[in-house]
Amino acid sequence: MKTSSSRQSANGGGRRSHLIAFALAALLGLAGAFSTPAAAQAWPGKPVRLIVPFPAGAAPDVIARLVADRLGAAWGQAVFVENRPGAGGIPGMAALVRSPADGYTLGFVPAAVVTLTPELYKNPQFNIDTDLVPVAAIGTSPMMIVVNQSSDIRTLADLIRTSRAQPGKLNFAAAQTNSVPHLTGEMLGRATGAPMFTVPYSGSAAATTALLANEAAVTVDGLPALTQYVKAGKFRALAVTSKERLPGFENVPAAGETVKGFESIGWFSVYAPTGTPAGVVEQVNRDINKVIQAPDLVARFAELGVYPKPGTPKALGDFVQEQRSAWKRAVIDLGLQPQ
Structure with a gap:
């Protein structure tokens, strides 16, 4: 038979156990609260690959490398330019859509690749609407x-x-x-x-x-x-x-x-595989907008005839849709057929 002192000891031990359990739960909750932002801020935790569907030395490659250098400095991680040239930019775009949607592979996409290639090739191997998401416009040319x-x-x-x-x-x-x-x-x-x-x-x-x-x-x-x-x-x-x-x-x-209403522009943009985390897309967009408006890069762009076009991912998506419609009409007017 237990004495009153033994019952008090047991009750005290139970209270201590509950207090310990509560303290552990609180600590775990606190740790979780701190770990969520840390996880969100972890990108980029390794080098980033930027696929350029044109050869080294071509205008898109030159612009891409200027942007990549500055993004690398901002992120504290190297941004490697990977040239994947080929007909209509198809090899580079195909490599982009097959890449993991983790934010560590981005594509540097010039105008022709998304406006003309889908109209002029029977099997472009990518669908801009379903395979890719707009990240940021770089500039017009x-x-x-x-x-x-x-x-x-x-x-x-x-x-x-x-x-x-x-x-x-x-x-x-x-x-x-x-x-x-x-x-x-x-x-x-x-x-x-x-x-x-x-x-x-x-x-x-x-x-x-x-x-x-x-x-x-x-x-x-x-x-x-x-x-x-x-x-x-x-x-x-x-x-x-x-x-x-x-x-x-x-x-x-x-x-x-001289020719009323005549206009034709090239442009450069960054896209990512569909499924890339929204937070990463937002960060890349924000950082690209910042670097393309830096005075030294604006001056260098001007020397190359490129004019920065900062904006949101949605603004890029809307702009590209307008450009695709205009070039589709041009392809029809010129009687061009997909090959």
Whole structure:
């Protein structure tokens, strides 16, 4: 039979057990409260891969590396650029959509890859609507229409007048078949009733070499490919294809000043595989918006003819949808068929 003292001891032991259990539960709860933000802030805990579906040295690669360097510094983790060139950017995009959706693989996506590739290839191997999510816009890059400095053509109106007088006679050096620059030139000819004879080249370097040698009368390309030749006095800029004249090129008319409503721009963006954590998408968007507005990068972009376009992931998604619709109409108007 238990004594009163033994019962008191047992009751005291029970109270102590309850107190200990309560204290442990409180500590575990406190630990959990601190661990949730820590887990959310853990990204990036290792290097990040940035897939560029163009070769090293191409305009998208140059822009991607500038952004990657600054993101790496901001994150304290290396951001490795991985070039996956190929037809229409398909190899790079296919690699992107197959990557884990953990935030450690991002894609640097130029305009043509999401506007033209789905329209011009029967099996693009990616669906921008279901396989990928928009993260951040980087910047826009209008086209420029140029001739050799020795040419008698001095304005866009001269080019149109000359081409109308000799339909299909002026050689137009297309930087790459069915690229944004190529189709910009084709759309210009269609819009003005002044078709040129298209000579396809393997890329911007080959097309500019042809113009330097006067093997072609005109070429159209992004500002990054042409700016150095214009500034060196080797090419004469007839027009830029943005809605308005551009900072740094105020003496170059916008094409719309001669051809009402004409506009064609390239652009660069970052996408991630569908399923990438929303918190990571928000962080990358926030950090990209910050770095592309840094004065030193704005100045470097300006030298390359790229103009920062900060905004939300939704703003990027809406912009891309508008661009896709516009280019789809252009592909139909030009009678192009998927291959």
